[in-house]
Amino acid sequence: MAGPKYPGFDTLALHAGQSPDPATGARAVPIYQTTSFVFRDTAHAASLFNMERAGHVYSRISNPTVAVLEERMAALEGGVGAIATASGQAALHLAVATLMDAGSHVVASAALYGGSHNLLGYTLKRFGIETSFVSPRNLEEFRKAIKANTRLIFGETLGNPGLDVLDIPAVSAIAHEAGVPLLVDSTFTTPWLMKPFELGADLLYHSATKFLGGHGVAIGGVLVDSGRFDWEKSGKFQQLTAPYSGFHNMDFEEESGTRAFLLRARREGLRDFGACMAPMTAFQILQGIETLHLRMPRHVDSTRKVVAFLSSNPAVEKILYPEIPDHPDYALARKLLPKGCGAVFSFDIKGGREAGRRFIEALRVFSHLANVGDAKSLVIHPATTTHYRMSDEDLKKAGIGPGTVRLSIGLEDPADLIQDLERALGVAAKSK
Amino acid sequence: MQLALNGRSVFAYAAAHELDQAKRTIVFVHGAGLDHSWWGLQSRYFAYHGFNVLALDLPGHGRSEGPPLATIGEMADWIKRVLDEKKIKSAAIVGHSMGSLIALEFAARYPENAEKIALIGVAYPMKVSDAFLDAARRNDPSAYDMETIWGHAAQVPFSGNPNPGMWMYGDTLARLERLAPGVLHADLAACNAYAAGMEGAAKVKCPALFVLGARDMMTPPKAAQALAKAIPGSMTVTIAFSGHSLMAEAPDATLDALIGFFTG
Numbered sequence: 001m002a003g004p005k006y007p008g009f010d011t012l013a014l015h016a017g018q019s020p021d022p023a024t025g026a027r028a029v030p031i032y033q034t035t036s037f038v039f040r041d042t043a044h045a046a047s048l049f050n051m052e053r054a055g056h057v058y059s060r061i062s063n064p065t066v067a068v069l070e071e072r073m074a075a076l077e078g079g080v081g082a083i084a085t086a087s088g089q090a091a092l093h094l095a096v097a098t099l100m101d102a103g104s105h106v107v108a109s110a111a112l113y114g115g116s117h118n119l120l121g122y123t124l125k126r127f128g129i130e131t132s133f134v135s136p137r138n139l140e141e142f143r144k145a146i147k148a149n150t151r152l153i154f155g156e157t158l159g160n161p162g163l164d165v166l167d168i169p170a171v172s173a174i175a176h177e178a179g180v181p182l183l184v185d186s187t188f189t190t191p192w193l194m195k196p197f198e199l200g201a202d203l204l205y206h207s208a209t210k211f212l213g214g215h216g217v218a219i220g221g222v223l224v225d226s227g228r229f230d231w232e233k234s235g236k237f238q239q240l241t242a243p244y245s246g247f248h249n250m251d252f253e254e255e256s257g258t259r260a261f262l263l264r265a266r267r268e269g270l271r272d273f274g275a276c277m278a279p280m281t282a283f284q285i286l287q288g289i290e291t292l293h294l295r296m297p298r299h300v301d302s303t304r305k306v307v308a309f310l311s312s313n314p315a316v317e318k319i320l321y322p323e324i325p326d327h328p329d330y331a332l333a334r335k336l337l338p339k340g341c342g343a344v345f346s347f348d349i350k351g352g353r354e355a356g357r358r359f360i361e362a363l364r365v366f367s368h369l370a371n372v373g374d375a376k377s378l379v380i381h382p383a384t385t386t387h388y389r390m391s392d393e394d395l396k397k398a399g400i401g402p403g404t405v406r407l408s409i410g411l412e413d414p415a416d417l418i419q420d421l422e423r424a425l426g427v428a429a430k431s432k
Numbered sequence: 433m434q435l436a437l438n439g440r441s442v443f444a445y446a447a448a449h450e451l452d453q454a455k456r457t458i459v460f461v462h463g464a465g466l467d468h469s470w471w472g473l474q475s476r477y478f479a480y481h482g483f484n485v486l487a488l489d490l491p492g493h494g495r496s497e498g499p500p501l502a503t504i505g506e507m508a509d510w511i512k513r514v515l516d517e518k519k520i521k522s523a524a525i526v527g528h529s530m531g532s533l534i535a536l537e538f539a540a541r542y543p544e545n546a547e548k549i550a551l552i553g554v555a556y557p558m559k560v561s562d563a564f565l566d567a568a569r570r571n572d573p574s575a576y577d578m579e580t581i582w583g584h585a586a587q588v589p590f591s592g593n594p595n596p597g598m599w600m601y602g603d604t605l606a607r608l609e610r611l612a613p614g615v616l617h618a619d620l621a622a623c624n625a626y627a628a629g630m631e632g633a634a635k636v637k638c639p640a641l642f643v644l645g646a647r648d649m650m651t652p653p654k655a656a657q658a659l660a661k662a663i664p665g666s667m668t669v670t671i672a673f674s675g676h677s678l679m680a681e682a683p684d685a686t687l688d689a690l691i692g693f694f695t696g
Contacts (some may be wrong), residue, residue, distance in 0.1 A: 076598035
């Protein structure tokens with residue numbers, strides 16, 4: 001007898017977390033644009049506050065529209081639940097702040113989005129949380145960097161901007177051996193290209209601003225918990241396994257088992273740091289997720305066409321895309337990313353920084369801005385923008401050269417994109 | 433709270449309350465492969481509303497040391513020993529699924545110690561399919577999939593969780609994946625083999641409540657009818673939209689049914 005089957009990805013992308021609105025029958029997700037929710041009576045109010053009943057109290061903590069996005073992302077990722085945040089950066093901060101106190105330590109891949117590098121390398125350091133950055137391709141560096149106070153291993157599924165592929169099965173094994181979880185930034189891959197929990201990651205987050213939304217109209221983040229990391233067994237997370245006077249002496253692990261991390265993140269992190277997502281933002285990102293399974297194959301297909309064009313253009317020095325056989329992570333990408341390596345990649349233009357400047361300014365279809373994962377194609381020069389605070393040494397570690405240009409391939413006709421690139425490369429080459 | 437029975441560690445969730453001999457006690461007993469946290473909202477409510485609460489982890493589950501017990505009768509006896517250890521003479525037993533059979537058997541074996549019983553998501557007989565038992569015997573992940581999918585109403589993946597931001601399927605799977613090999617099979621086999629239900633029902637002397645999910649695929653309401661009829665005076669609450677995981681799918685309706693039963 002065949003066993004029961006879970007709904008497929010495409011169906012979950014459209015339906016998970018929401019049934020037609022019971023009050024009105026609305027099929028689309030209603031935007032519950034309200035700060036707060038009326039209690040049935042005083043007993044109901046007290047029960048909601050004391051976690052004896054489920055429901056919404058105040059939209060900083062939870063909101064019905066935002067909850068649909070959270071549940072849908074948890075369904076697509078195979079997690080126990082999720083928390084939507086004001087941005088991807090807020091999701092990273094919420095994960096760190098839930099697990100760590102001053103005196104804790106993070107081991108992170110050096111190939112990170114510049115904003116994440118800033119948060120870990122500078123800002124959190126002011127609050128007593130130190131980070132050691134290691135090469136994402138050197139597993140031994142991860143192992144050696146772990147200290148007694150390490151509480152998290154962190155990397156991006158595809159490093160920004162050099163597309164270093166994080167060996168999640170190997171890095172998660174190192175993390176688990178040390179009794180700490182692996183958190184990954186899954187923004188570049190989305191659950192359509194990779195399911196990090198199936199590979200061994202424990203926590204993940206997205207900048208939902210990018211491919212999840214896909215339209216470039218809303219900033220947001222989503223933090224998802226696999227529920228698989230055993231905080232009690234690790235013995236290193238008193239935040240989740242000891243009575244907490246900041247919340248009625250609750251021992252979150254005892255109280256809720258697999259939901260301990262999200263319980264504290266919501267009940268303390270959203271309550272106190274307050275970086276919640278607005279209902280309208282959740283609605284907008286949900287509109288994007290409903291077509292994620294249609295957009296991602298097109299993003300990947302067009303990217304392959306653009307990469308093929310650039311590979312044969314004499315003005316291009318090097319392309320950093322893991323589907324090219326000379327990329328250092330080619331073999332790993334074939335194993336971990338069989339559906340494709342996404343739509344963001346970098347290449348080095350001959351002529352260095354000046355040629356890069358001329359190239360970017362000559363583009364007409366590509367928009368020069370600081371974002372990726374839009375339906376529209378985008379371009380940026382990382383060394384002077386997204387990663388400008390990084391030292392030359394850190395830039396080198398992250399695989400960024402002075403002439404590196406990052407592209408995010410959108411949903412336009414790929415022939416128009418190639419024509420645009422060809423013309424701009426010609427302008428850059430002529431001006432030498 | 434932790435206690436020891438026969439040298440083995442036992443965990444009972446009491447919502448950070450000390451036991452008070454002056455209060456009535458409610459014991460919550462989880463279903464196959466699960467643990468005390470399945471009762472999170474309901475057990476917490478009663479602990480903060482004047483009751484002693486013991487939401488138990490059966491041996492081999494959650495924080496209680498194994499091995500798992502083999503029969504429903506052994507599980508009922510084990511609960512009696514927990515109560516003796518805590519010097520509790522009489523308690524109400526609230527059980528879900530396998531736990532409901534344990535509650536029934538407890539009331540049959542120890543009528544003088546059973547104040548009330550609430551059977552949630554119950555069926556008798558509680559037969560388990562050969563495919564499910566076999567997958568569990570092999571510790572095959574498909575057993576977890578069967579418990580997860582059949583353990584919720586069919587509309588669950590296409591509707592919102594009352595607990596904001598949580599994904600019921602993922603939560604159930606994550607709990608089951610933490611089990612030691614053999615535990616789920618031991619539970620399912622105990623349910624499947626339990627044959628004393630009607631005999632036990634005839635011995636029940638205390639008030640009994642049945643809470644059933646109209647969309648329950650594992651223990652459909654009609655499969656509880658004979659048992660309900662066999663316990664004179666029993667009450668039945670059927671929750672229209674819920675499947676087998678009533679405490680998660682319909683937490684407020686389940687809690688309200690229990691509040692009515694214990695305080696009405």
